[in-house]
Amino acid sequence: MNEAGRLGDCLASLSFCDEVVVVDSFSTDDTVAIARAHGARVLQRAFEGYRSQKQFAVEQAAHDWVLCLDADERVDATLRAAIEAERAAGFADAAGYRFARLSNYFGRFLRHGNAYPDRVLRLFDRRRGGWRGNREVHESASVDGLVKTLRGDLLHFPYRSLEQQLLKTQRYARMMAEHDFRRGKRATLAKLVLAPAWRFWRGYLLRGGFLDGWHGLVYAYVRANYVRQKTVMLWLLQQGQPVADPPQDRP
Incomplete structure (x- = not known):
């Protein structure tokens, strides 16, 4: 498209x-x-x-x-x-x-x-x-x-700009949260706190992301933010809360 x-x-x-x-x-x-x-x-x-x-x-x-x-x-x-x-x-x-x-x-x-x-x-x-x-x-x-x-x-060559990456990862986070919720997967308070941090440190330190300079640092932060968004959205779905605006009827 x-x-x-x-x-x-x-x-x-x-x-x-x-x-x-x-x-x-x-x-x-x-x-x-x-x-x-x-x-x-x-x-x-x-x-x-x-x-x-x-x-x-x-x-x-x-x-x-x-x-x-x-x-x-x-x-x-x-x-x-x-x-x-x-x-x-x-x-x-x-x-x-x-x-x-x-x-x-x-x-x-x-x-x-x-x-x-x-x-x-x-x-x-x-x-x-x-x-x-x-x-x-x-x-x-x-x-x-x-x-x-x-x-x-x-x-x-996945991203045209940081804004495009952030919008894309937010859309993916919502889709994955909805998929996991339908499968019966659930978020916990521990995952809300620990999962994003673990994603960052695993990629940036344990797997050597720091060797890619500032590019590796920004990438690790954004990917950790994706995990945070996905986990928060899954938590909200569990509470019966919407994670996206409902469709609007056109006049």
Whole structure:
């Protein structure tokens, strides 16, 4: 949805693929035109959730082996070479492949802390798996069979600004709190106090986030704030309180 600023680089990194399918949520910018200019087959579908949108894309592909990317991701040269080598070997013995995701955070790639290696399963045989389950946020693919790890990185450019990151993490926190509440998970006073602090110190100190300089410090603080928001929202849901404004009827 409205990814004209990032989609071109994503699709350029996929030039080695036999087919490219882009699922668009009725963008109002040049997203569709850019996708078609790169030779992609564009399908438009109303957004119902991150997981279901990705599974829809998988089901539309012409081939059984699929590589799934978001518009803010790119395949680096090392990962491309690894994927092409596996394809040449017929993806022998594997049902899927995972690889590291390397995120750029306001001008610096984060190589420590909770940010890296952040391995994700994105290349798989759709006959043996896909974007399964009912969780629409922090979704992940899974397969039945052997999963191998490839060299190289999936480059990730997730945030245009701090404001955009804060709005995004707040939306994710609400969605996760609502999902956890439906599953019967509950927050406690101890979690309200300790969970955000633990997320910060685990990433910043124990996993070396401080080695990424001020970028690592800000990232650790914002991620800890996400945990705080999610836990507070879950607590409020338990108390029968709303965590979002109700829909407004238009006059």
